[in-house]
Amino acid sequence: MIEDVSLYEILTVTSILFFIGVYGFITRKNLISILISVELLLNASVVNFVAINKYLYPDVLQGVVFSIFIIAVAAAETALAVAIIINLYRQISSVEVKDVETMKY
Amino acid sequence: MNYAEILLIPFIPLAVFLVLGIFYNRIKPAVSGIIGVLGLLISTLLSIKVAYQYFFVLGKDGGAYQAIVHKTAWMNFTETLRIDMGVLLDPISIMMLLVVSIVSLMVHIYSRGYMKGDPGYTKFFAFLSLFTFSMYGLVLATNLFQIYIFWELVGVSSYLLIGFYYTKPSAVAAAKKAFIVTRFADLGFLIGILIIGFYTGTYDFELLNDPQGSPLLSWAASSFFGMSVLSWGLLLIFLGGAGKSAMFPLHIWLPDAMEGPTPVSALIHAATMVVAGVYLVARLFPMYYFVEDGIILQVVAFVGAFSALFAAIIAITQNDIKRVLAYSTMSQLAYMMLALGVSGYDGEAGLGYMASMFHLFTHAMFKALLFLCAGSVIHAVHSNYLKDMGGLRKHMPITHITFLIAALAIAGIPPLAGFWSKDEILAAVYEKDMLLYTIALLVAGLTAFYMFRIYFGIFWKKDPEYATTPHESPATMTIPLIILAIFSALAGFVPFGQYISADRIALDVHINVPLAITAVLMGIAGIGLAWLFYKKETDLPDRLAASLGKLYTWSYHKFYIDEVYLFVTRKVLFKRVAEPAAKFDRQVVDGTMVGIGNSTVRTSEKIKAMQSGKVQDYAMAFVAGVLVIVIFFVYYLTQ
């Protein structure tokens, strides 16, 4: 619990962070940038978990434990994403989204 | 009597058909011919055995022949209404069994010579066997539905055999014509079957034909347009029979069916399949007689009389010998129908029924013989037309003699077979109606005339210029001719009334001497006239044709019945009904469907840009959608 800081302020900050991530995810044209945006999204949710745990249920540690899991999953996800990006770069020499649209139509 | 033996009779030809059909390419033609003949020989011997046992050992019980029925239920609809499969042995079915067996065997033997060297030799025998199987099934049927099934099967076999020379457009057209016309008639047959099944609650011949049975007494129950419903059903069934037996006005397919190989014409379109219509009426004869006092029988009699005269007149003017024989067949079938139509049920009154069956029997022999002789002649001169023939008696003695026997038989000259049966028919008609008798007598004279017209045209007259001298056909073809000639000569001496009569009680038949003399004189007059006209080249026929004017042209063009049909179908049905319907179908029905398809395509062309394949676009849509749903549910709905 932080002196004089209410939960509302923390949640406001995380909401803003979350939508900055969404904005980045939608507008960026580069796979690595998209990955960065995803990291922002994940961090926003991690902070949410932690803050709510601390402010509302300080005796149970679910939020903290979940945050740890989220960080672990994020690490795994990043490793895989980087592997995919490198492989893709090997094959088509590009990591631009516009070159990766076999799903089209 | 052994049930298995009876079953073998139809199933041997079926087996032959399957063997020849499956191993079509592996069997040498010579072998396939022998397989076909042997299979049918066994069936024939079994038929003779069954006939002997039935007529002389087992069949008679208390003075009357009893039907012997073996059947198993095939489909059950209600307690009483069901379709059985089985065999029904009674005098007429056994008589038909003999006719089919003998004629088919003769045709099989004959075809080995006639079809020699034909690329479709094996196929031909396979189809012949299929037809024989179907015909056996038809005559042995125990109920209306079974007879209908085999009825269609013989129709299919007939279609296949008429279109046997399928590279010839006229043969294909003839096959289609035969199939469509008989199919049209069979539609009536089917509706008739359904009506009778519905109102009597049974399809079984034995129950339907029982004079004291409940089905027959129920005819008065309901009426429809002035006749009882059962009468309508019987009329529709007669329509089916008329289609198969080429009664006016459904006869148009039979002359065209002569496009098939000649043995086929002999077997199917002279002796067996075309008599199926007569057989059907005879099979249901008690029903025809008892329902509403035989009102439909009058129809049968008049249709028969008219068709007989009509066909005989056309036959006089035709130049294709097979067509003459086809019209002759139609005329003789109509004779049988006429005899059935005037027949009564009990004792002496049932003479017409017996005469009809008798004529069916003798006609099968001599008409098959006529066709086979014609085949032999065609084989020799490679033409169907009278103008290409003449003087053949010197070149083909056996064919000549056998043809003469058959022609005398059909003309009703004693003591050949046709005399006896024709005399019975005339006697039966005489007792019923003078007008019909006059027509029948006239037809008898005409028959003798046109038959001897082609006889003199083929075997006498002077020789045309033959490219190669015609010579007698090989033994495989002449032996069946001789056998059938013997049958044609002697079949009349069978005491037919002892075995077959409407009420199945033996009937003593006497020759009515004055009537017989009249008929024979009529026949001799016809022959004499033909002798006068056609023995030598004279201009008499042409002068007569000229003096008859319109009548001759009309007859030559078969009274334009084909043209009437064409007019009705092409100009009326196709143009006024089918074309607007097709237009409606193409433009409105199809238009709607195509429109739906096109608008789908257009819409998808427009919206497929949304499927950009970019995850980000999807994510944007997703976020927007989530927001809309959140705003809607959380703020709008909870207010």
Added chain:
Amino acid sequence: MERIIFYILAFVIIAFAVASVNSRRMLRSVVYLAFVLISIAGFFFLIDYNLLAAIQLTVYAGGIIVLIIFSVLLVHHIEMRLEMASIAKRITTAVLCLVGMGVFIYTIHSFEFEMVENTKSTTTQDIGDRLLSYGDGGFILPFEVISILLLAAMIGAIVIAKGTKLMDKNS
């Protein structure tokens, strides 16, 4: 005092997040992200979850950022400017995000949270006990699952990154 630090952190987080998603240079973008992550670690310190802050620093700011920088260096020229989305699209997205933000913040502020007063600090041992306990409220099963997931991700990453060329060499 803590309030001021919080506001500074919040400002740093938001500012660098915005910079990160708008920068046209890849590497800078990653570095801005690193600042965001470090600031969040600072926030964890502030909220008195030291272990979490340490994890955030080591795993995120240490591991993940390094990974991303590696991949950036492998696939990009350092001077390369990133292509940006069209103005229209950026504005649409921005409006969409602002609306979403508004909805979220409005919703959060219109909800009464039941705050619990406490000053108890959580020790690393508490978290460790909770993670490894199999009793009520224990997380031993997810813990094991996540370890398997990490293993699978590791193998998967190796296999994918190896690519076909290396596999051909093996065979």
